[in-house]
Amino acid sequence: MENKLETPFLQIDSTHLPPGVVTKHVKACEVEYNIWRTIDPDETDAAIGKYSSVVLSHPEGQVLCYTPPKSVSSETFMGRYPEICGGDLFANDAIEGTLISLFWDERLDKWEIATKGAIGGNYWFYRTKYPGIHENMAQSTFRDMFLDALGSMEVVNDDMDDLPKLRPRSLVPNERICYNFVLQHPENHIVFDIEMPALYLVSVYSICENEIRIVPREEYVEWVQTSLWKDVIHFPREYAITDWLSVDKHNYLMGLMVTHKNGDRTCIENPQYLTRRELRGNHPNLQYHFLDLIQKGMNHTFLVEFPRYAELFYYFYILYENFITGLHNLYVSYYVKKSNILIPKPYFCIIHHLHHTVYVPSLATTKVIMKRTEFEKYVQTLSPKQLMYLLNYRE
Numbered sequence: 001m002e003n004k005l006e007t008p009f010l011q012i013d014s015t016h017l018p019p020g021v022v023t024k025h026v027k028a029c030e031v032e033y034n035i036w037r038t039i040d041p042d043e044t045d046a047a048i049g050k051y052s053s054v055v056l057s058h059p060e061g062q063v064l065c066y067t068p069p070k071s072v073s074s075e076t077f078m079g080r081y082p083e084i085c086g087g088d089l090f091a092n093d094a095i096e097g098t099l100i101s102l103f104w105d106e107r108l109d110k111w112e113i114a115t116k117g118a119i120g121g122n123y124w125f126y127r128t129k130y131p132g133i134h135e136n137m138a139q140s141t142f143r144d145m146f147l148d149a150l151g152s153m154e155v156v157n158d159d160m161d162d163l164p165k166l167r168p169r170s171l172v173p174n175e176r177i178c179y180n181f182v183l184q185h186p187e188n189h190i191v192f193d194i195e196m197p198a199l200y201l202v203s204v205y206s207i208c209e210n211e212i213r214i215v216p217r218e219e220y221v222e223w224v225q226t227s228l229w230k231d232v233i234h235f236p237r238e239y240a241i242t243d244w245l246s247v248d249k250h251n252y253l254m255g256l257m258v259t260h261k262n263g264d265r266t267c268i269e270n271p272q273y274l275t276r277r278e279l280r281g282n283h284p285n286l287q288y289h290f291l292d293l294i295q296k297g298m299n300h301t302f303l304v305e306f307p308r309y310a311e312l313f314y315y316f317y318i319l320y321e322n323f324i325t326g327l328h329n330l331y332v333s334y335y336v337k338k339s340n341i342l343i344p345k346p347y348f349c350i351i352h353h354l355h356h357t358v359y360v361p362s363l364a365t366t367k368v369i370m371k372r373t374e375f376e377k378y379v380q381t382l383s384p385k386q387l388m389y390l391l392n393y394r395e
Contacts, residue, residue, distance in 0.1 A: 014061030032058040077266035092236035145185040149197035164228040291384040
């Protein structure tokens with residue numbers, strides 16, 4: 001096969017950490033890695049933006065995995081490339097999901113996966129199990145979800161040591177290939193409802209002697225179509241764009257991803273998607289998000305957009321209402337009925353506070369009857385973080 005790889009996209013010197021890049025040392029599967037990442041890079045510095053996530057072996061310092069550069073704003077991107085010509089730019093659907101990188105680690109003699117900041121994918125982001133509800137629901141890790149998406153390839157086992165080859169035999173000595181997928185899974189819901197696990201291959205990089213090259217899309221598409229992966233891997237739909245004025249961001253479900261052949265990219269997002277994503281929130285604990293929405297008076301709006309959470313939100317609502325009722329009952333027992341009861345300290349602090357800031361001062365003017373509404377008003381002033389502690393407090 002003809003070698004179509006571009007000139008080196010990036011040369012990594014493992015002995016020198018570039019300015020603006022931080023490193024994290026991790027251990028997984030009895031081997032060690034360093035993960036280089038930029039933290040909030042300056043969009044005007046294209047060089048630093050290339051270090052979105054780079055995985056190096058430790059202590060060898062060999063680049064094993066590379067993810068696409070952090071996308072820049074459409075304004076910055078259009079400023080760099082005001083003209084669309086010569087096939088330098090290509091556009092495709094932006095795919096919602098979680099970026100998963102697949103790479104070969106010769107120290108383990110097997111494939112491994114990585115997310116932006118971790119090796120192995122043995123964790124999750126969105127919590128799906130809560131005490132009292134959905135306790136029997138599986139809490140799948142990203143690794144579990146990745147394997148689910150590979151499910152039609154029956155040869156795959158949990159160690160991924162029998163994954164079929166995705167590309168023809170390399171003609172380049174010591175070459176490594178890193179594949180970047182966007183993973184979609186029903187248990188990793190963001191905005192869109194996903195019915196079946198899916199993997200979208202969005203970029204491929206060739207790594208040789210710590211030189212990173214971009215594998216052209218047409219080349220890795222050909223690899224997939226002639227491999228056992230052809231029924232598993234999906235590709236984002238491509239679009240032809242002739243000028244920036246012709247791009248209507250409303251025509252794309254999530255948005256349009258535009259990539260320059262040098263790796264620079266931008267996502268022109270659909271405003272309706274952005275509105276729904278903001279409403280969905282990005283907190284991994286839905287109970288926290290529920291409490292935040294209650295304070296903003298947006299629970300109903302949320303459930304109109306995401307009715308799948310109706311049962312869970314009703315459960316959170318009952319906990320919330322019972323908590324307020326419980327505080328009021330404790331107040332009545334302690335301050336009205338003078339019962340000698342043992343009250344957990346966090347709850348006693350609240351009823352003591354309300355007694356001395358609401359009830360006692362009112363005796364000098366018009367006595368306030370300490371009804372449940374007084375406790376409801378107070379609870380509404382608490383932050384979601386404070387409420388999470390109180391609602392889930394166990395002695």
